Amino acid sequence: MRFTAVAVSALALAALACTDSAPPTTPAIANKQLVAANADRSADDARTLRMYDSCDPATFNAVFNDPTICIKQGHVPFDRFIAELTQTQQAAQWRFAQQNVELTPGADVFALNQGGEVHTFTRVAQFGGGIIPLLNNLSGDTSVAPECTTLEPDDFVAPGALYTAELNTDAVQHFQCCIHPWMRADITLKHLGS
Numbered sequence: 001m002r003f004t005a006v007a008v009s010a011l012a013l014a015a016l017a018c019t020d021s022a023p024p025t026t027p028a029i030a031n032k033q034l035v036a037a038n039a040d041r042s043a044d045d046a047r048t049l050r051m052y053d054s055c056d057p058a059t060f061n062a063v064f065n066d067p068t069i070c071i072k073q074g075h076v077p078f079d080r081f082i083a084e085l086t087q088t089q090q091a092a093q094w095r096f097a098q099q100n101v102e103l104t105p106g107a108d109v110f111a112l113n114q115g116g117e118v119h120t121f122t123r124v125a126q127f128g129g130g131i132i133p134l135l136n137n138l139s140g141d142t143s144v145a146p147e148c149t150t151l152e153p154d155d156f157v158a159p160g161a162l163y164t165a166e167l168n169t170d171a172v173q174h175f176q177c178c179i180h181p182w183m184r185a186d187i188t189l190k191h192l193g194s
Contacts, residue, residue: 047107049185051157051177053115054093055081060117071159072116085138090182096121096175098185103167105189111163111175118156120178121163122147130178141181148178 054074061067063078076084076093084091094115103109111121120130128145129136136142155178157163167173167187177183 045110047101047103048110048112048162049101049121049175050097051111051113051115051119051121051183052093052095052097053091053117053119053180055116057116070116074116082138085135089138089140091180094177094180094183096177096183096185100186100188102188102190105167105169107167109165109167109175109187111157111165113157113159113161113163116159117179118158119180119183120148120151120155121157121165121175122151122155122178123165123168124148124174124176127174127176127184128181130176130181132179135179136181139180139182145176145178145181148176148181151178 054076055070055072056074056077057067057070057072059077059079060070060081063069074093076091081091081094096111101109111119113119122145124145124147126145127141128143128148129139129141130144130148131151136144165175167189169189171189173187173189175185175187
């Protein structure tokens with residue numbers, strides 16, 4: 001079992017190192033849409049979705065030989081993260097806190113990264129895979145969402161940052177993390193009285 005975990009960890013490192021669309025490794029991402037987490041918006045605002053993970057910095061940072069991969073103390077070691085993905089096609093601690101939200105048309109939605117890793121909050125036409133082939137395979141999402149292939153630096157949400165997403169007029173809008181593709185949310189626009 002230990003050999004399998006080490007082999008999977010090494011495979012993950014190799015797969016992530018070979019991807020062309022890897023997320024930035026430093027949490028200091030210049031982004032006009034990112035603001036400090038203590039912005040004047042209420043933490044209880046219904047329009048704020050929270051992004052969580054529980055990465056263990058010692059093991060995640062060691063696998064990638066980068067002290068900025070995970071910057072917040074979590075309790076899930078890298079090999080357990082990979083094992084859970086292998087068994088269940090998701091890692092339960094990596095999630096959007098609200099998965100189904102109803103909002104008024106014309107409102108923006110905010111995504112607050114309360115985890116220790118970088119995430120994205122990307123509107124997609126259909127849920128699919130993201131930018132990390134290994135995580136796509138382990139999560140069963142081998143068909144990459146096209147929107148994940150056109151990410152720009154300001155689409156990555158650093159730990160502690162708040163991302164603003166403008167809603168369009170679609171009745172239901174899908175958002176996912178393009179790094180951890182099982183992290184998903186649907187936003188439904190309320191019908192206003194006619």
